[in-house]
Amino acid sequence: MSNQASPKASLSRRSFLKTAGVVVGATAAVGCGSSLVAMAENAPQAAAQEEVYRGVCRPNCFGFCHLNVHVHDGKVMKTTRAPYNEACYSRICQRGLSHVQRIYDPQRLQYPMRRVDGTERGAGQWERVSWDEALSEIASKIQEIQGKYGEASVAFLTASGNQSAGVTGAYSRLLALLNASNIGPCLDMGSYYGMNAVAGTAVGPMLGYMMWNGNEPTDAKNAKTIITWGANVTDAQIQNWHLVKEAQEAGVKLVVIDPIYTQIASKADLWIPIRPGSDTLLKMGLMQIVLEREAQDVEFLKAHTVAPFLVKESDGMFLRRSDTGVAPVDTGQVDPTTQQPIMDDPFMVLAGGQLVELRDGVDPDIEGSYSLDGVNCRCAFDLLKESLQQYSLDQISSMTEIPMDTINQLADIVIDGPVYHYEGYGPQAYNNGGQTTSTGLTLCALLGNLGKPGASYGAFWGLGLAGSMGDPTYTAPNGPSTGLNIASVDLKNVVETGDFLGTPANIKMLWIYSANPLNTHTDTGAFTDIIIPAMEYVVTADSMMTDTAAYSDMVLPIAQWFELQEIANAGQCMSYNFNEKAIEPPYECKSDFDIITELAPKLGLGDYFTMTNEEALEHQFSGPLPEALGADYATLKETKQVRFIMGNAETAPYIAYEGGVFPTATGRFEFYRETVLPRVAATVQPTPEQIQAERLPHFEPPLEAWPENPLYSTYPFVLMSERPRYRVHSQWFATPLLREIDPEPIVKINPADAQKKGIGDQTYVECFNDRGAAVAKAIYSEAIRPGTLVYPKGWQLTQHKGGGWSYLSSTEYDPFIVNNNFMDVLCDIRPWEGADE
Incomplete structure (x- = not known):
């Protein structure tokens, strides 16, 4: 942590009001107040004059819901749910219903504004310019x-x-x-990195670009059990809750793994509270139990993973035929990505203890070792088993704070598949978030719980390639x-x-x-x-x-x-969606x-x-x-939706890695990685030791939010955020209707923790560390794990009485993931002594 003093926003509430004064104009000209009253008084006439346009709500809550935008006299009067081709995706939430207030918000920017020369940034001093x-x-x-x-x-x-x-x-x-x-x-990006590291990035003409892969949510009903990992679907992804509930009604069990007793946890058949940042440990423990019970899917491991591949001790690479002295053979084909010749250089495996080329018809061993010209080689599956012994089951139980009986109960569930693992974005928001995801996928690969209906691990979010579909040079003409x-x-x-x-x-x-x-x-x-x-x-x-x-x-x-x-062109609907222009700006x-x-x-x-x-x-x-x-622009404009992924959400949901095919360099699931690369280039570079460890599942404690961190004695609370129903990140922060329901920043605290700190319910507190502070109203909640604090994300600095939530977090990052670690934060809390304004 740095030694910066706790800051408060330079833009004070008073400055903000000055800014708002510049922004607010003749609301009556386009405002919703008098217009809505007039419409309500003359509804039949309004209906006759109404025009309805197709809109797409796209704040990246994953829904990308189609909305009917109702326009009267050039003004949006309301929004209602519009149909998707797949009815299961036809949804609307309170945010979608409040668009009129966003469009005509009195705080909306109305014209270009320049900071007044000589004033500080953040001081709220603006002048209007053309x-x-x-x-x-x-x-x-x-x-x-x-x-x-x-x-x-x-x-x-x-x-x-x-x-x-x-x-x-x-x-x-x-x-x-x-x-x-x-x-x-x-x-x-923790889950994105973790998924793509071991299972590959799915890209293709009929697939779009799967940023976060997994079976389509409508496939959850084909599982025996849904397990959510840090995914509060009822609030953070409202549009998916009905799919989970419908699966439950069809007999699918729901297990929720989350440090907090969330809304979805209250609906679960089993809630397993876990220490924040320890999900990887739990998954490693589950794999130990799978192996102890010999419950692994050996055939899946042989055919669809790198389990039989021999790993050279000398350089960590897979053994290939060229290592035996036989030169690679040019196939006459060209790699479409690299434009380089495709060479035939098959992997070498053991079959009955004998070294052979991995070809169709070969039944490889997944355990064993071999020495070639003094170079020792071991099956990747042996290396996996060894890596899982980093901690004993008793240690894992202690570190995750989950009793062994509960871990064994969860092992029974994951073994008795198919299981639909629904990963949220809480577990990946720590410095170790990449391993959390890749280890979860490895658990599924060990059990053959991938590539078939009901069997999945992921978050499911895709991006269509429309930005350059027609002409790859459009975004870069020179x-x-x-x-x-x-x-x-x-x-x-x-x-x-x-x-x-x-x-x-x-x-x-x-x-x-x-x-x-x-x-x-x-x-x-x-x-x-x-x-x-x-x-x-x-x-x-x-x-x-x-x-x-x-x-x-x-x-x-x-x-x-x-x-x-x-x-x-994004979201879990996996479609290009056409948004009509309903009104002039x-x-x-x-x-x-x-x-x-x-x-x-x-x-x-x-x-x-x-x-x-x-x-x-x-x-x-x-x-x-x-x-x-099978589409063009005219088709999209007419139908409003063109699916860019295989299947149909209702009749044939998309199955990730169907048939055990993975878009990796080997075409297999790579729980062992030959080549370890950061997600993106960054100034913090991994060490050779970190690269070696990253090849296999392993646990690294969170950078900050871990009890062994010496800072824990000074800042004893893990500060966690939640994705509320009333905003998506910071969008909808000023919408009047939603602010009536959700008026100000809060922080949820366990009553026992609060009382030890002399904090009363509904009183203002300051959460702080040596990076910064935020003032919010404390709310007692037994749902909050002792030693943690939870705040709804997205409040502006001007909406706090002091500071802001992101002042407390850090830009330190894992060199492989290069991610914002929102949950990897320690702080303390105290009653706020400031004066209300």
Whole structure:
């Protein structure tokens, strides 16, 4: 931890009110108040004049629900549920029902605003400027900064605030043409890294891009048991709860593994509380029991995993025929990815103790050793068994705080499959989050619990490739950017050192879109105290005055989802979804696409942005890949949905790794990894010892939130966040209707812990560590595990009476995962002595 003093937001509540005063305009002109009253009084006439458009709600809660957007006299009056082709995905939640209040929120940004010269960032002092003035200044700053520091000094930072083809495609095109740097997201990447490390990344014309793979949620009903790992489906993924409940009603048992007695835990057949950050240990213990009982699926291990592969002790690589002195043979085929010749160099295995090539018809051994010219080799399965002995079962029981009887009960359940393991994003939000996921998949591979109905481990989220489906060069017309690719969690290190892996890195301008990093990334202080002060210019494009916008130099008011035509191309619906433009953007708001199109000529790039938004979308959704789906842009526009994954959610759900086929280098499940690489390049590099350990399942304690950490005596609480029903990350933070239900930041605490600290129920407290602090109202809850604190995520700094939640978290990261570790946080709590404003 650093030794920074506990900060409070520079943008005070009073400053925010000044900002809001600038933002609030003639609400009556487009507001919902008088209009809704008039509509309610004249409903029959309104219905006759009503127009209904298809919208897609896309804050990345995974739902991407289709909504009917009801428009009267050019204004959105309400939103209702619209049908998917698969009825099981036709949903709407309270957020989806409150879009009218988001669109006409009095706090919505209405026109471009520039920070008043001479005032501090975050002070809330703004002046209104025209679009021409704003874009001319931005163009001038880009040219000035690139001229002074090099092209890579300008960087774009984004996240998942608007998962869609048009926005992503336009920004990607501009970034590439500028040779600017990209600041990539590091959000929920622990499970992504863990899945892809052992099971591969699924990509294909009929598959899209499976960021987080797993059987489709509608397949859960085909399991004997659903096990959720840190997934509070009832709240964080409301749209999926009915699928879990329907499976229960059909006789499927539900087991919930979570440190907290969550809403879904109250619905479970069995709740297993676990020490935060210890999920990997539990899975390793379960595998020990599987092996003790000889319950492993030997045939699956032989045919679909690297279990029979011989691993050379000398370099950790698999033994191949070329190691025996026989040169690889050119097959005459070319690898479509590398464009290199495909060479035939089969793996060598033992069969009946004899060294043979692994070919069809060979029945390999999965245990044994062999020495070739003095090089000792062992079966990968033997190495797996050895790695699982890192801790005894008694130690695992003690470290996870789960009784052995319960661990054995859970072992009975996982052995008696099929089991649908539903992983949430809690367990992966620690420094050891990658191993949590890869070890869970290895447990399933050991039992043959993959690649068939009801048998799954994953989170299930995909990304369609619409951004460049029609023309791979659309997002990079002159080739990829020569700028840097920096992980957002690594940006502080790069800014402080001016170096990125030996390359000078002088980032001096940030353009932030579809993101609110000061709020939704770890360590707000890293942004406010280090990153932002190092920038000569910061632009934020958003519809609201977010924490990030408040620390910018220029704020651009963007169109919301129903104010532009767009293709949404992500989520668990596994479809390209067409979003119709229902209304014109109010005030002076513009779409991101229009902003870039108008900026381009000022940068001398006008010739690259001559298409209209409609033409650009059609260009992106055309060509061989959409044709492989039996669709084109006209089809998508008419039907509103084109599925990019095999199967049908209701009649033939997608099965990940069907038939035991894995998109890895070997085509098999790789619980042992020959080549260990970080998810992305970063300044913190793994040591040789870490690389060796990463080849196999193993447990590393959380970086901070672990009782053996000396800091535990100073900061005795693990600070955990939850994904509430009333926001998705920081979106919907100001929606009036939802704030009536959920008015202010809270922190949930076990009453016994609270009373020891002299904290009363419903009183204000300060959670703090040596990075920062946050003030919130304490809520007594027996559901909270002693020694932990839980807060709903997404409150803006201005909504706290002091500080903010992300001030307490750290930008330290695992060198393989390179992820924001939201849960890997220690803090203490005390009554707040501040005065209410």
